[in-house]
Amino acid sequence: MAIILGIESSCDETSASICIDGEIRSNIIASQAIHAKYGGVVPELASRAHQQNIIPTVDQAILQAKVSKKDIDAVAFTRGPGLLGALLVGTSFAKSFALAMDVPLIEVNHMQAHILAHFIDQPKPAFPFLCLTVSGGHTQIVLVKDYFEMELLGETLDDAAGEAFDKTAKILNLPYPGGPLIDKHAKDGDPTAFKLPEPQIPELNFSFSGLKTAILYLVQAEIKKNPNFLAERMDDLCASVQDRIVSILLNKLKKAAKQTGVKDIAIAGGVSANSGLRSSLLAMGEKYKWNVFIPKFEYCTDNAAMIAIAGYHKFLKKDFVGQDISPLARMHV
Structure with missing residues (x-):
């Protein structure tokens, strides 16, 4: 024992x-x-x-x-x-x-x-598997070959996805930690309400700094036109932000799966608790016949x-x- x-x-x-x-x-x-x-x-x-x-x-x-x-x-x-x-x-x-x-x-x-953490409970992924690890400080796609043999395929070149959520929440005057609050508002919003850019970063790397800037400029412009913009459109804005961050993450993950041929796909880290990411990954897994592994919230x-x-x-x-x-x-x- x-x-x-x-x-x-x-x-x-x-x-x-x-x-x-x-x-x-x-x-x-x-x-x-x-x-x-x-x-x-x-x-x-x-x-x-x-x-x-x-x-x-x-x-x-x-x-x-x-x-x-x-x-x-x-x-x-x-x-x-x-x-x-x-x-x-x-x-x-x-x-x-x-x-x-x-x-x-x-x-x-x-x-x-x-x-x-995927080896705490059943079901467990089989080696090799891909893991999208997303948190406040890190955004990575990792090819997991064994318990301690891991290859970093791509990572953020600037801000992490979790940081993008939290800093966007600050722009929207939401209290810290803002990521879960964006998720909460997004459930009642229209993800197509606002068009936000997707960074064109090569290979399997990520970038979120430009997206944050675009969100800031959008909010500033809309508040000039309507001082009550945030109060009136918070749900739609959060849904649009969350949809764009999730699409950035999953488009790279889809690319990694295609390049490696790996069908066991997992997510990990604090942002893996995001409901939009979890549901979108499950839908993508069903579409591409992946075996998807999502950890318990705890x-x-x-x-x-x-x-x-x-x-x-x-x-x-x-x-x-x-x-x-x-x-x-x-x-x-």
Whole structure:
């Protein structure tokens, strides 16, 4: 039996999870509401909140899993990418716990963990599969050949899809985090109401900076004509924005599937919780005879269950690190 404690602290979620022989027994997430006041994540405040939350979060995860600290066989933690101060808190705790309990330490790449979240529950994709990983900081298409053999086929050249959602929400005067609110308004809007450009980026790469600028200019022009524009057309505007971001993502994913011939297609990351992306991917999968894999909502955003499952597969390989390990703000898949 292998019992893995997973620790996630890459941004503004403090999370702990217990994985027993590949089965997630607990997944506790402590969110940080303080950032809403500032319209985005403040790194220093995130670090302080992690320090406050990490011990009670780990205690709750262990309690919920009905194990004791002495039962834990290894500690897996997010090494990066992420906010350096936030990563330091999780890394320091993991190193201290491993040292105190005399158990191995396992580093986990946060982006790989998002992809490996698909191995928490059934059904699971077969290797090789394509994964569109979309979050506030990353937008990538990855060819997943094995648990830890991944090839980056394309990525954003500037802003990530999640950042595009959140910054658009700011333009629309929606509170942070704005991505879920755009999704909510979009359900009642007409996605064809406003014509927005699709960036012509070569190969399988993405760009969202130009789209954000186009949205800003559109809103400014419409408000000049009608000061009540946002209040009157919010649903249609959100639906149009969401439809364009989703189409940019899925057009590249379709291109990647055609180039590779891979039929198992997955999405991961915080933006994979977006209802428009999920429904459009399912429709595209039906059209092109893909096997589509979409994670549960609780495994889309940052969570320790994905760290624990990645740690479990590394534990099986005895892929451990020493106490000299340090976090990395930037890491590649």
